Amino acid sequence: MLALQLNELEQDGIIKKTVYQLTPLKTxxxxxxxxxxxxxxxxxxxxxxxxYNxxxxxxE
Structure with a gap:
């Protein structure tokens, strides 16, 4: 679900995703x-x- 939300934000131009080819993979x-x-x-x-809080x- 988180990956879907992040993909939608990226498609909408709100965030930029950078993937680093490291071990372990870093995003x-x-x-x-x-x-x-x-x-x-x-x-x-x-x-x-x-x-509100x-x-x-x-x-209480």
Whole structure:
């Protein structure tokens, strides 16, 4: 499932995959310039998640 998601992100131009022919095989993923435009969205979601966790912790 993870490989499928990574392939889709690569096809959409969000990440770049580099495979190093080492033993064991090494694969590296990096955000493309286009992918980096998602950083503010990801940060906003992380901030929301932090607020949600604080809210849940205060309800316990």
């Amino acid at each position: 590296d993923y990096q955000l493309t310039e286009f992918g980096k435009t998602l950083e503010p969205v990801i940060e906003a979601m992380a901030n929301w998640g932090d607020l 604080q809210k849940e912790a205060s309800n």
